Amino acid sequence: MATEVHGADVVTEGDGIRRRDFINIAAVSFAGVGGLAVLFPLVSQMNPSADVLAQATTEVDLSAIQPGQAVKAVFRSQPLFVRQLTEKEIAEADAVPLAELRDPQSLEDRTVDGKKQWLVTMGVCTHLGCVPLGAGEGENRGEYGGLHRRTSWFRRTNTPPTPPFS
C-alpha cells in the first residue's frame, strides 16, 4: 500500500497510554452520559404528572360529622374514611394492648394532638389496595374487601392516617 502508517509508535506516550485509548474512553463515557440523560425523561414521564400530584389536598367539612359517625371522602382518587369517635370507642381503642397489634400504634399516635376523636384513615387495604366494605361503622368494624376479613382492621394493620389535617 502506498500510505505508510506511522501512528502506532508516534501516539504512544511515556506511560504506555495511547491516544486512541483516551479517545475511546472519552467517547464511550460521553455517549454513556448522553444515554442516561436521554433515559431519564423516558423513565420519569411514568411518574405522576403535575395534575395528579395536585390532588394532594382534600378538604372535608367536619362540622356535619356527629360523634360515632363516619364519612367517606376522596383523597387522590382513593377513599378516605373520616370518623368522629365516641368516648366509648376511644376508651376501647386505648384499652387494646399494643403488643396485640400487628403494627403497634396507639390511637394517640394516629390522631392529631388534642383531637383524639378525629380518626382519619385511607380507605385502602395496605395488603393490595382493596377498599374495605363500609366506612368502619360502629365497633371499629370494617372488612377487607375481597381478600380478607378481619375486625378492627384499621388499628391492627398499618393503614396510614392521611397527612396533617386541621
Next chain:
Amino acid sequence: MSFPWAEHYTPKHPVMKWVDERLPLPRFVYNAVGSGYEVPRNLNYFWNFGVLAGVALTIQLITGIVLAMHYAANAGVAFDSVEHIMRNVNSGWLLRYAHANGASFFFIVVYIHIFRGLFYSSYKAPREMVWLLGVVIFLLMMATAFMGYVLPWGQMSYWGAQVITGLFSALPLVGEPIHTWLLGGFAPGDAALNRFFSLHYLLPFVIAGVIILHIWALHIPGSSNPTGVEVKGPQDTVPFHPYYTAKDGFGLAVFLLIFATVVFYAPNYMGHPDNYIAANPMSTPAHIVPEWYFWPFYAILRAFTVDLSIPFTGIVIIPAKLLGVLAMFSSILLLFFLPWIDTSPVRSGKYRPLFKKFFYLLLIDVAVLGYCGGAPAAEPFVMISQIAAAYYFAHFLIVLPLIAIYERPDPLPGSITEAVLANAKHRPADAAAVPAE
C-alpha cells in the same frame, strides 16, 4: 440449517428469479414453512399447537387493531366506548367477542403447547434456546393479556390493575415508588389506562418478533418428535409442505370450529360479569379474580398466608405478601432453568415410566391450583392451594432431578422410521409398508 436432503428452492418464473436475486424472501418462506423444511414423519396432533398459537396471535392482532379504531383510552369514556363497540359499531360485537375469547383460546393453545414440551422434554439439548424464548413469549403474553383486560375499565379491570400493580408494592424500600411509577398516580386512573393501552398495542408485535426468533432457534436442530430420537436420515422426515401444512390445516379447522362455537354461543362464559360494571374506585367487588388463565399463579400468590419470621422473636424477615409475590414470579422463572434441572438423557415421556406418572400428577396439580385460584380465598381452598403450590415447586426442584437419577427408561427405538414401522405392524393394512430409502 435443516437437513442436506431438503428440497432446494428453484424459482422457475422469471419474476420469481428476479425477486430471489434481490430479496430472497420467497426462498426464506420456502425453507421455513414450505417444502424446504424437512420435519420428522411421526409428529402427532400435539405438534399442531405451535401453528395454532401463531394463528391465535394473528386473530388477536387483526381484531385488536380494528378495535383500537373504535376504542378510547380515557378513564371517563373507556367503559362507554367498549359498550359503543358492542352496540353501535358494525360487527363490533363480533370483533370484541372474538378478541376477548381469542385471548382465552391463545392461552388454551399455548398451555397445551407448553405441556407438550414438558411431556416430550422438548426443552432438552439442543433445543434449550427454543424453550427459553418460549418462556419469554409466555411472560410477554401474560403482560399483554393483563393490560388488555384493564382496557374495558370495568370493575374487574380496575381492581385487577390495583391488585397486580400492588404486587410490586410488596418489594422492600423501592416497592411503593415503583407502584406509583407504574400507575403514574396513587391509584389506577387515566395515566395508567393510557400507558396500558399503548403497551397492549406494542407488546403483541414484540411477541411476533420473539416468535420469529423462537422458530429460527427451532429450525437449527429441526423439530423434535414424539420418540425423542433424533432424525438419522432422509427416511425419517417428510417436507413440511404439503405434509404438515395439511395436518396443521386440519387441526386449524377443528380449532376454528370450537373457537367460533364459543364466540357465537357462549361469548361471556370465560369472562366475569363484574366487568360489565363501570370501574368504581370507591367500592371493591366482593371477590376479585383475574382471568382464568392466571388462576394457577393467583393461587400460588395467595398460598402464602404466614410471614417468614425468626422463631419466638416476632421479627419478620419476609412478610407473607412478599413471599407470595416472589413465589408467583418464581413459579414461571423456574421454567427458564428446566433444561438444566431435568438431566435425564431420554427426551420423550413415552419411554419414561416414572416421569410419565409424575407428569400427569403435575397436570392435575396445575388444574387444582387453577381451580383454587378462581375460588374465594377461604378454607379449604387456601390449604389445598398451599399443598398444590408446594408440589408444583417440588416437582421441578426435587422430583425431576431424582427421577433423572433413579428411573430406568424403556428401550428407545433405533430410529423414527423403526418406531413408525413397529407401530404399523399392528395394523394389517399397512403391513406391506416399506421404509422409503
